[in-house]
Amino acid sequence: MFPRSPRLHFLAHDRARPAVAAPRDTVRLNETPEGVDLGLRPAGPTVRALALTIDGGIRLLVYLALTPLAAFAGLGAGMILITSFLLEWCYPVVFEVWTGATPGKRTLGLMVVHDDGTPVGLPASLIRNLLRVIDFLPLFYGVGLVCTLADRDFRRLGDLAAGTLVIHAEDRMARPAALAAHRDTPPRPPPAGLSLTAAQAILAFDERAARLSAARRIELAEILLARFPPAADGQTWPSGPAAVALVAGYASWLTKGR
Amino acid sequence: MSESDTGLDEAVARAAAHLQALEAAVGRALVGQRQVLRESVVALAAAGHCLLEGVPGVGKTLLVRGLAQALGGRFARIQFTPDLMPSDVTGHALFDMKTEEFRIRRGPIFCNLLLGDEINRAPAKTQAALLEAMQEQQVTIEGQPLPLPAPFLVYATQNPIEQEGTYPLPQAQLDRFLLKIFIDYPGEQEELDLVRQVTNGQIGDQLDTSRVSRVLNTQDITAVQVVAARLRMDDSVLHYAVRLIRAARDWQGIDTGPGPRAGIALVRAARGHALAEGKAFVTPDDVKAMAPAVLRHRIKLTADLEIEGYRPDDVLGDLLAAVPAPRS
Amino acid sequence: MRQQPFAADRADRWEEYRQLLDTLERRGRGSDPAPVRFPALYRRLCADYALARARHYSPGLIAELHALVRRGYRCLYQRRPALLAPTLAFMAAGFPRTLRRHAPVFWLAAALLFLPMAIMGVACYQNGELIYSLMDSSEVTDLEALYDPQNRKVGRAAQRQADTDFQMFGYYVMNNIGIGFRTFAGGLLLGLGSVIILLFNGLAIGAAAGHLTRLGFESTFWPFVSSHAPYELTAIAISGAAGLLLGQALIAPGRRTRLAALRANARDAVVLVGGAALMLLLAAVVEAFWSGGGAPAEVKYGVGALGWMLVAGYLSLAGRGDPHGA
Amino acid sequence: MELDRAAAVLRPRRSWEGVDLGFTLARLWFPTLWLLWWLGILVLALPALALVGGQADWWLVLVWWFKPLYEAPLVFWSSRALFGEPVALRDVGVIFRSAWTRRLLPYLLWRRLSVSRSFNLPIVLLEGLHGTAVRRRRRVLIEGDGTPAWLTLICYHFEAILWGGLLLGLYFLIPAGLPDIDLAAAVTDEQSWPYWLSSACYLLAASVIAPFYICGGFALYIGRRTELEAWDLELAFRQAGSAGSTPRTGTPGRQGRRTGPGRPSTMTLVSTLLIALTVTWPGGGLQAATPATPWPDAAGARAIIAEVLADETFGRTRELTVWVPITGPDEAPTETPPWLRWLGELALLLGPLLKWLLISCAVAAVALLARRILRDWRPETRRRRQRSPVVGAASPATDFHQTPTDLAAAVRARLAAGDARGALALLYRGSIAHLSRCAVAIPEGATEGEVLRLAAYHLNASELAPLRHLTRDWEALAYARRAPDPDQITAHLAAWLRWTDTAAPTPDGADHGA
Known part of the structure; x- marks a missing residue:
């Protein structure tokens, strides 16, 4: 009678659910076996082109460094040929499987993953890099460019065939003040009926306040307070720095309660 | 200690025999559904009310009528409809022209076993009247408090599929039910037995509880409930129950966890279960066996999981497997 | 909280x-x-x-x-691949099994390579002019010079040194495996790329063989190619089969979407390409260090025949005994 | 279009991600933006063609130079579309009138070659600033970030790649028999028809890239404002009021997902704010790396000069072939440094070494492969392989309860000390540990009854019976404080020893205590 729903864990979820409601974000949500949604942020053609250029430069440097080898007739030429084979076909594969990204991508904070967010494995990396030949057609990744522009997740043909994504890796440095437990502002209860979105915005305001100019801080705080109906005892909402302090008080109340 | 132990042992043996007889008696009418039967009997032993959920035709009403038949005592049934008024449940005062004074007319609620059919079809006010009575064990009519008879048990049913025109019970009201029993379709063999049994010499399709014999009276029920409440429960088992409840509050996928009343309910239900199993003490097995029935209506899943069609039992299964059992 | x-x-x-x-x-x-x-x-x-x-x-x-x-x-969820054991298992079972699963495609690719080769070989043997329809005259001259028995450069000449061998090895690795990869990648152009590369390679090799035999250079040409041909030609055919798999997914995806079919076929295709690449590596070793060597022609023919038998046996039998089933 | 469908998610993001968002939006709006671009260029290109008298090169330069003119409507349209008020294409007059303002003029003259054009256009067009105000504002917004410049550079390359790709594709696609495209003429000879073809290809490429370029810059601009002025928070705060006055709705999860705008009234406000508001925002504290200098018209001039010099009046080129004796670079054997000679010898040595290394590697690989294949064939190894998973699972993977190595002795010691509970607990834990050694997976949450049920799957009746008794006694002891006889425990211990001896031939140390 009731369709037995699948159990929470232990079941293979559909790999890579399509991006959800808000397609105007670049985030692609992906559910892990633990049942949480991980956001992957696919990287667009511009930054990838730049990464490609850097990788090209690195390869060029290797070639330049190898030219003295040509002095050793056959052996040197053989070495150069083998190296160029390795550079042409294996360079991206080795780096992607080993460290998750080629040096060029790494410099720009990119990373290659399967479309379910797991680190890219040897088969997928092989597929996407062998098919590079096709993406390269007819001239400097013309096919790849058109494909990345047209695809929702900026994938080129090789990515489509291999089921991989190039994504922005997360900032390792970003450790917001949220964990520092710095708040010693006296908590002030916000007005009743505050929506969760607004509550979250207040928290975000508190976190990002340091990045804003003082004038803008005041402006934002006043915008918020102006939207609340006036208090029952006829008291008006404060303005200026007092408004910022009041909103900080709300944030404090929202984080730790009374 | 040992003296009271032996006394208790005897009482337990007697009570367990009662419960098993009850189960056997009702089982003659309700084929299959052993789990449901066991849980209903546990609710009886733990003196708690039950919410039965299942699609039409799986035997909700049959179960309760069978119980009533086996128990003796007064049985009443209220079909909840959108136009049912609170006074239709509790009763009302009417003016007697002859004696020129108010006379209290007691509603169907004054009974030992009440079957509230499709409780979610009545508006909130009527539901509240019933649920108040369940909580207080008394009804107030015209300012006059009237106590309900001593074993007072409510078995309410609701239909999970037809949601149109229903008034879902609020979370706080649901808390008043000790257990939410989920009745599924019977297995193949059981369904075969059921069809065979029902169509054998049966005219029409009214419920047949004729082969259920009376095995208990109201005094017996009260005695069983007393024994259940006195059943021995070790601290480690108590801790286990509380640990389960606390884990459920912080569990991923559960939006609103169970309240403190859930812990009390779980312990009561575990006692009832131990008694129904014929044990003189409660083991973690009892707690674990009753946890889904006690918790499934007390938690609310997060919106994500609900949209994806998970049900509380799925999440509870994970939780029960993950919370360590006392074993040392 | x-x-x-x-x-x-x-x-x-x-x-x-x-x-x-x-x-x-x-x-x-x-x-x-x-x-x-x-x-x-x-x-x-x-x-x-x-x-x-x-x-x-x-x-x-x-x-x-x-x-x-x-x-x-x-x-x-990281996978940390060990190298040797999985490679061995792959070559011992995974690769031949995958190939057998896609046997029709393989036979098609082999036909696309070998049939034109045979036809062109016979035709060029009959008709000395035909080769010029495929190559221009300078290429033909180069080819003739390479295998001219008068020209002591060919084969294992005394002055040919180990480092030259090594250079040739590098060249073969670069060239042959590159061709294999391109044959595979060409499959993404609806399979046409693979078909064209297979056909063209078949024609070119056939033409060269026919032409050289006609000129009477068989004493240098056939011993040279016979030893590594089993591995190299088979591997090129396998790469072509992998490319055709891609093309098949695009042209006739069946009841899947094109992308899903492509992904499913690419998974097998890359297995084939990987196996083919390893075979080509072996071919390059043989070609660089043995084919040009001074062993008598009969021995080389024997090695070649043995090679064909080995390849056939390997591809048809390996991995059948494994309990996990093919 | 519904309002909440039209907004992009505003949140602080890295600049490259901002560009990516722009590209996503451009793909979404591509048909409109593309048409708009062509409308803009048609207005100019046709008169320009007449103006230059049909000269392809001049015409192309002119059309290229006035690119900002066609890009401005795109900026305007995307800004309206982002905030949920897309202007219909039939109101094209409105779009062009709003986009072609006097403020665009610098971008058609000395700022034409500015490297961050797509980023600057929104500042100029939407905030309505000009002069030094623009410069100050740009400095504040850009904060030394090079992404806008990179975006311009990369998009130029994209154009070139698309253009070249189109041309090459045409070249390859034209079947034999038809006149071939002369690729050299297509880029150099402005009189030839391939040049016109190539110009068309260029325009097509530019039209494809332009929406992406403009939206990329626009999204970058939006991203910077989100970062610096917390725009997303402003939107959320404005919504907070409207949500605050109405009762909370039942689906907070849904609301939380959407940080974008949602209500028509606020949205109108915000978008008019965006268009009309001249932001008087002090840029104090934030310093830019370099002040932007006005760019002279050098590149354009150089192109013109080149054109002029190419004219026949200034001379022509002639091809002459002469024979010249080759005097090669004097090959006097400059003495080779000893290290080089030494290296050469090493290479000679290395050659055979590498060769034999490779050969032996190949032989070894083939041998290993052959061995492996043969081993797969042999039936006895097959049997061994089948059993191996059981062996693997038998090693205690997760042993939550530490049991002493010599369990029997420990139990006896506890018994002697009168600790019946400890002895029985130990014995019970030992049983569970032994079960998990026999590949019965026992989860952490399993209670006694479940352990028994799990064991029943794997053990036969004679093995199960002692365990059942042990469990019963253990439960009575643990949960009812009813200690069994010490004799009973000894009996359990004996049963346990019998069980562990027969069930597994070589479990670890615990079993040799008997």
């Missing part, structure tokens, strides 16, 4: 997790004892992250937890 008590309550665990994560990410394939606590910590963190989101804690906290979960996810 409010955010701050929530974070404070879990701060220790998060810190431990973060440290474990750091060590996990830093060590490559180190020999540290496996961090047994990590999966449990990761699962707890996932739960915390889900809670933080459901309870609408501050975006900063959510972002922080999200980053931690993502790093952990990557660590936990």
Whole structure:
């Protein structure tokens, strides 16, 4: 009678659910076996082109460094040929499987993953890099460019065939003040009926306040307070720095309660 | 200690025999559904009310009528409809022209076993009247408090599929039910037995509880409930129950966890279960066996999981497997 | 629970997790004892992250937890491939089995390579002019010079040294495996690329063979090619089959979407290409260090025949005995 | 279009991600933007063609130079579309009138070659600033970030790649028999028809890239404002009021997902704010790396000069072939440094070494492969392989309860000390540990009854019976404080020893205590 729903864990979820409601974000949500949604942020053609250029430069440097080898007739030429084979076909594969990204991508904070967010494995990396030949057609990744522009997740043909994504890796440095437990502002209860979105915005305001100019801080705080109906005892909402302090008080109340 | 132990042992043996007889008696009418039967009997032993959920035709009403038949005592049934008024449940005062004074007319609620059919079809006010009575064990009519008879048990049913025109019970009201029993379709063999049994010499399709014999009276029920409440429960088992409840509050996928009343309910239900199993003490097995029935209506899943069609039992299964059992 | 008590309550665990994560990410394939606590910590963190989101804690906290979960996810679900054993297993079972599963495609690719080769070979043997329809005259002259028995350069000449061999090895690796890869990748052009490369290679090789035999250079040409041909030609045909698989997914995806069919076929195709690449590597070794060597022609023919038998036996039998079934 | 469908998610993001968002939006709006671009260029290109008298090169330069003119409507349209008020294409007059303002003029003259054009256009067009105000504002917004410049550079390359790709594709696609495209003429000879073809290809490429370029810059601009002025928070705060006055709705999860705008009234406000508001925002504290200098018209001039010099009046080129004796670079054997000679010898040595290394590697690989294949064939190894998973699972993977190595002795010691509970607990834990050694997976949450049920799957009746008794006694002891006889425990211990001896031939140390 009731369709037995699948159990929470232990079941293979559909790999890579399509991006959800808000397609105007670049985030692609992906559910892990633990049942949480991980956001992957696919990287667009511009930054990838730049990464490609850097990788090209690195390869060029290797070639330049190898030219003295040509002095050793056959052996040197053989070495150069083998190296160029390795550079042409294996360079991206080795780096992607080993460290998750080629040096060029790494410099720009990119990373290659399967479309379910797991680190890219040897088969997928092989597929996407062998098919590079096709993406390269007819001239400097013309096919790849058109494909990345047209695809929702900026994938080129090789990515489509291999089921991989190039994504922005997360900032390792970003450790917001949220964990520092710095708040010693006296908590002030916000007005009743505050929506969760607004509550979250207040928290975000508190976190990002340091990045804003003082004038803008005041402006934002006043915008918020102006939207609340006036208090029952006829008291008006404060303005200026007092408004910022009041909103900080709300944030404090929202984080730790009374 | 040992003296009271032996006394208790005897009482337990007697009570367990009662419960098993009850189960056997009702089982003659309700084929299959052993789990449901066991849980209903546990609710009886733990003196708690039950919410039965299942699609039409799986035997909700049959179960309760069978119980009533086996128990003796007064049985009443209220079909909840959108136009049912609170006074239709509790009763009302009417003016007697002859004696020129108010006379209290007691509603169907004054009974030992009440079957509230499709409780979610009545508006909130009527539901509240019933649920108040369940909580207080008394009804107030015209300012006059009237106590309900001593074993007072409510078995309410609701239909999970037809949601149109229903008034879902609020979370706080649901808390008043000790257990939410989920009745599924019977297995193949059981369904075969059921069809065979029902169509054998049966005219029409009214419920047949004729082969259920009376095995208990109201005094017996009260005695069983007393024994259940006195059943021995070790601290480690108590801790286990509380640990389960606390884990459920912080569990991923559960939006609103169970309240403190859930812990009390779980312990009561575990006692009832131990008694129904014929044990003189409660083991973690009892707690674990009753946890889904006690918790499934007390938690609310997060919106994500609900949209994806998970049900509380799925999440509870994970939780029960993950919370360590006392074993040392 | 409010955010701050929530974070404070879990701060220790998060810190431990973060440290474990750091060590996990830093060590490559180190020999540290496996961090047994990590999966449990990761699962707890996932739960915390889900809670933080459901309870609408501050975006900063959510972002922080999200980053931690993502790093952990990557660590936990990482595959660390060993090299030798999987390669052996792959060549011993995975590759031949996959090939047998796609036998029709392989036979098609082989036909596309060998039939034109045979026809062109016979035709060029009959007609001396025909080769010029395929190559221009300078190429033909080069070819003739390469295999001219008068020209002592060919084969294992006395002055031919080890480093020349090595150069040739590099050249063969670069050229042949490159051709194999291109044959495969050409499959993405609806299979046409693979078909064309196969056809063209077949025609060219056939033409060269026919032409040289006609000129009477068979004493240098046939011994040279016979030893490595089994591996090289088969491998090119296999690469072509892999390319055709891609093309098939695009032209006739069946009841799947084109993308899904492509992905499914690419998974098998890359297995074929991998096996073919290893075969080509073997061919390059043979070609560079044995084919040009001074062994008598009869021995080389024998080695060639043995090679064909080995390849046929390998591709048709290997991996059949494995209990896990083909 | 519904309002909440039209907004992008505003949140702080890295600049490259901002560009990516722009590209996503451009793909979404591509048909409109593309048409708009062509409308803009048609207005100019046709008169320009007449103006230059049909000269392809001049025409192309002119059309290229006035690119900002066609890009401005795109900026305007995307800004309206982002905030949920897309202007219909039939109101094209409105779009062009709003986009072609006097403020665009610098971008058609000395700022034409500015490297961050797509980023600057929104500042100029939407905030209505000009002069030094623009410069100050740009400095504040850009904060030394090079992404806008990179975006311009990369998009130029994209154009070139698309252009070249189109041309090459045409070249390859034209079947034999038809006149071939002369690729050299297509880029150099402005009189030839391939040049016109190539110009058309260029325009097509530019039209494809332009929406992406403009949206990329626009999204970058939006991203910077989100970062610096917390725009997303402003939107959320404005919504907070409207949500605050109405009762909370039942689906907070849904609301939380959407940080973008949601209500028509606020949205109108915000978008008019965006268009009309002249932001008087002090840029104090934030310093830019370099002040932007006005760019002279050098590149354009150089192109013109080149054109002029190419004219026949200034001379022509002639091809002459002469024979010249080759005097090669004097090959006097400059003495080779000893290290080089030494290296050469090493190479000679290395050659055979590498060769034999390779050969032996190949032989070894083939031998290993052959061995492996043969081993797969042999039936006895097959049997061994089948059993191996059981062996693997038998090693205690997760042993939550530490049991002493010599369990029997420990139990006896406890018994002697009169600790019946400890002895029985130890015995029970030992049983569970032994079960998990026999490949019965026992989860952490399993209670006694479940352990028994799990064991029943794997053990036969004679093995199960002692365990059942042990469990019963253990439960009575643990949960009812009813200690069994010490004799009973000894009996359990004996049964346990019998069980562990027969069930597994070589479990670890615990079993040799008997």
